[in-house]
Structure formats: structure tokens, C-alpha cells
Amino acid sequence: MTNDNPIHSSVPAGISRRYFLQVTAAGVVTATALGTSGLKARAAGYEKFTWISPRGTLEVLDDYPYWSAKKAGYFGDLATDMQPGPSDGTATVKFVDVGQADMGFPSPGVFSFAIQNGMKLKSVFHMGARDTFSIAFRKGQGTKNxxxxxxxxxxxxxxxxxxxxDPLLAAQGVDIKKVKYVEAGWPTWGTALAGGQGDAALSWEGLRAEWIAKGLDFEYWLGVQNSKLPANTFVVRAADLEDADKKAFLEKYLRGWAMGLEFGYQNPRAAVEAVFEQFPTLAKNLGPELGTTSILQQINVFRGDMDKRGGWGSHDMASWQGFFDEILKIGQITAPVKAEDVCTNDLIPAANDFDKAKVKADADGVKLSEGFAALDVDKIKAHLFDSAVK
Incomplete structure (x- = not known):
């Protein structure tokens, strides 16, 4: 089951969402900001498992594995809940830390924020096998360097x-002290770039296609082509992995996501339709071709080089260690971090223990609507990176 009520409704009385998310000017989460001991994670098994978005909305194609799996029944009788969360960039880890959600989907940078601030979280399922992040430029103003x-x-x-x-730039030899950042607001920062503000903007795979639907046509330095850093990952409270019942639940839950990822890989158009059925406004805004373009960009990120992975969600510990070493150099964390201490592949075998032939049959058996059936997927794939800086 899903619950689309805003997550702040679950914050205990007396603590406003704004206060709950308060951070000191230095970027440190204070005990006051995170609430009191009454907000500790539930000790019992999950009554309802809550996943929280890092972006303040669910009306995107990024979560297609969940909606595909939900439609196909891959979560079985698990009580699951998807929440958009607030658009605050660090909420996806803070809510998990204090027990207001059970799984977050942070970028590695936001995960490092959690580690630096003493949040006892662990990455259990690495979605972004390739670096999804990119730098957008107004056309004719981009650079490869x-x-x-x-x-x-x-x-x-x-x-x-x-x-x-910061770590993306530093890994490319940029002196980050010479770069200025402006918070242009969600979801308007792309519009601000198109309107002449700033020189560039952060973007990511999937969003590139969504921006085209909004009339935002940029050129990009693409992380999927140029960066060795990891991208977003699923994190949980480390203590939950010590609870046998919770660990068993997590294995089943992640199996649902893995099956959804496999479903989307086998039939991208059917996965897009599953999301569009959930969010009609998104369907209207994107349409079949841009929706399929968006999901193909993301499948490339989520799948990575599967021949070198231990299955969907597997962490490349060398890539993660490279990230942690890089952010230590630039002062984003103040103490060394061993990737194996904060990332685990323990749940990956169980998550990938499913009948791939059945999932393929399920995906192939979907009757596509006319608009999707008419699409040439191979043609779309051939032009996925046409917007890269030449």
C-alpha cells in the first residue's frame, strides 16, 4: 500500500517541520533541531515501511522501479509507503536518522553530510552505479573542461x-574555492539558468529530458561520460541491520525494487506507463517520447556495467572509497571514512534472488498504449547523449 499524505504530518505535535529541519549556519545538525529522545526510531518491526525522496516530490520518473514493482505485485503483502519529503536537500537522511522514515535516497554528498554529523546510517542498495550528475550550460556556453x-x-x-x-568538480581538478554557488530554488533553478542567471547549473540524468519538456534546452557536461564517482543510494539506520526481523523485511523490500529495475530494463516503455498511471499530470507534461528518454537515461545510471556488479544495488567499494578520499581532501568530512564501514553488500544476494525469466515475461507481456507502442526505443537510445558539450 502507499500513502501520499505529506510526511510532515507524522512529525510529533509541538515540533514544526521548519524547526525540525533546522541546521546551524555551519551546517551542523543540532540536537535541538533534530528533536528529543521521543523521536528515536521505532524499536519494533516495521508496521509500515516509509521511503523518503531526496527531492521534495514523487511526480518524477526516477522512482519507476517502485511503481513498476507495485503494479506487478512484486512487494507482495509488505506494507510500503512512499513520501516526497520536504525539498530541503538533507531531509532524506535526517528523517531516517530520527525514525520519521525508514529509508532515504541521498546523493553521496548528502550521505557524507549524515556521516559527518554522526548519523548512524548505512548504505544498503546502491542505485546510482554511474554518476548521474551533470553540469548544464546555456547552449554555446558549455565546456568540456x-x-x-x-x-x-x-x-x-x-x-x-x-x-x-564540490567533489564532482574537485575530482576534475577544479579549485572549488574559486566557484560561487547560488541557491536558485526548487524547482526553478533550471529556469533561472535559461533566464540568464549564473553560468551553469546542476542537473542529472532523467531530469535532462524533463527540462526539455519545460522548454529548457541546454548543453551538458555529463557525469555518466566523465566521472568515476558514485551516485544516489538507499540508506537505512545501521541498527536496523542488527534486527533479524527488520533485516528480513529489508531483503524482501529491496527484492521488490530489484525486480522493478529488471522490469524497467526489459521494457522501459511499460515502466514509464506504470509511473504515468500514478501521476497523470506528469504524463501530460512529458508524453511518451520524453518519458521514455528520461527513463532510458536513468536505466543507464542504475544498471551500470552489470557484468562487473554483484546484481542490482551492488556497491563498487573502490568507487565509494575514491569518493570518501576525495571529500576528505576538500574538507567535506573531517575524518577518514572506510567505504566498507558505511556501505554493505550483505543484502544484495537476497535482493537479487528472484526469477528473472518471470520478470522478463511479465515485462514483455504488457500491452502498451498506442503512443508508447509507436516509439522506436533503439532510435531514442542512439540519441541519449546528443546534448553533451561538443
Whole structure:
């Protein structure tokens, strides 16, 4: 089952959402901001398992594995709940830390924020096997060398996204102290770039196609082509992995996501239709072709090089260690982090223990609507990266 009520309704009386998300000017989450001991995670098994978005909305194609799996019945009788969360960039980890959600989907940068602030979270299912993040430029103003951004301004939807961009730039040899950031607001930072503000903006796979639907036509430095850093991942409270009942639930839950990922890989158009059925406004705004373009961009990120992975959700520990080493150099964390201490592949075998032939049969058996059936998927794939800086 799903519940689309705003998640702030579950915050205990007396603590406003704004107060709950308060962070000090230095970026440190205070005990006051996170509430009191009454907000500790539930000790019992999950009555209803809540996943919280990092972006303040569910009306996107990014979560297609969930909606595909839900429609196909892959979650069985598990009580599941999807929440958009607030658009605050760090809410996806803070809500999990204090027990107001059970799984978050942070970027590595926001995950590092959680680690730096003592949140006992662990990455259990790595969705972003390739770096989804990109830098958008107005057409004719892009660069293949990100060092050209020194002295320039990058627009962000949330100030917290600086934790995403800083390591991406630093890994490309950029002196991040020479880069200025402006919080241009969610969801308007792309519109601000198109309107002449700033010099560039953070973007990501899937969003590129959605921006085209809004008339935002940019050129991009693409992380999927140029970066070795990891992207967003599923995190839970580390203590939950020590609870046998919760661990068993997590394995079943992640199996549902893995089956949804496999379903989308086998039939991208059917996965888009599953999301469009859930969100008619999104369907109207994107349409079949841009919807399929968006999901194909994301499938490339989520699948990665599957021949070198242990299945859907498997962490590449070398990639993660490279990320943690990079952010230590730039001061984003103040102490070394071992990837194996905060990332685990323990749940991956169980999550991938499903009948792939059945999922393929399910995906192939979907009767597509006329608009989707008419699409040439191979043609769309051939043009996925046409907007890369030439």
C-alpha cells in the first residue's frame, strides 16, 4: 500500500517541520533541531515501511522501479509507503536518522553530510552505479573542461547540493574555492539558468529530458561520460541491520525494487506507463517520447556495467572509497571514512534472488498504449547523449 499524505504530518505535535529541519549556519545538525529522545526510531518491526525522496516530490520518473514493482505485485503483502519529503536537500537522511522514515535516497554528498554529523546510517542498495550528475550550460556556453568554471557561478535548487557539486568538480581538478554557488530554488533553478542567471547549473540524468519538456534546452557536461564517482543510494539506520526481523523485511523490500529495475530494463516503455498511471499530470507534461528518454537515461545510471556488479544495488567499494578520499581532501568530512564501514553488500544476494525469466515475461507481456507502442526505443537510445558539450 502507499500513502501520499505529506510526511510532515507524522512529525510529533509541538515540533514544526521548519524547526525540525533546522541546521546551524555551519551546517551542523543540532540536537535541538533534530528533536528529543521521543523521536528515536521505532524499536519494533516495521508496521509500515516509509521511503523518503531526496527531492521534495514523487511526480518524477526516477522512482519507476517502485511503481513498476507495485503494479506487478512484486512487494507482495509488505506494507510500503512512499513520501516526497520536504525539498530541503538533507531531509532524506535526517528523517531516517530520527525514525520519521525508514529509508532515504541521498546523493553521496548528502550521505557524507549524515556521516559527518554522526548519523548512524548505512548504505544498503546502491542505485546510482554511474554518476548521474551533470553540469548544464546555456547552449554555446558549455565546456568540456570544468576548470573553466573557476570564477563562475553555479545555480543549485538547494544549498545542500553544494555537497554534490564540490567533489564532482574537485575530482576534475577544479579549485572549488574559486566557484560561487547560488541557491536558485526548487524547482526553478533550471529556469533561472535559461533566464540568464549564473553560468551553469546542476542537473542529472532523467531530469535532462524533463527540462526539455519545460522548454529548457541546454548543453551538458555529463557525469555518466566523465566521472568515476558514485551516485544516489538507499540508506537505512545501521541498527536496523542488527534486527533479524527488520533485516528480513529489508531483503524482501529491496527484492521488490530489484525486480522493478529488471522490469524497467526489459521494457522501459511499460515502466514509464506504470509511473504515468500514478501521476497523470506528469504524463501530460512529458508524453511518451520524453518519458521514455528520461527513463532510458536513468536505466543507464542504475544498471551500470552489470557484468562487473554483484546484481542490482551492488556497491563498487573502490568507487565509494575514491569518493570518501576525495571529500576528505576538500574538507567535506573531517575524518577518514572506510567505504566498507558505511556501505554493505550483505543484502544484495537476497535482493537479487528472484526469477528473472518471470520478470522478463511479465515485462514483455504488457500491452502498451498506442503512443508508447509507436516509439522506436533503439532510435531514442542512439540519441541519449546528443546534448553533451561538443
Amino acid at each position: 570544468l576548470k573553466d568554471l573557476e570564477g563562475k557561478t553555479i545555480l543549485l535548487g538547494s544549498a545542500a547540493w553544494q555537497a554534490i557539486v
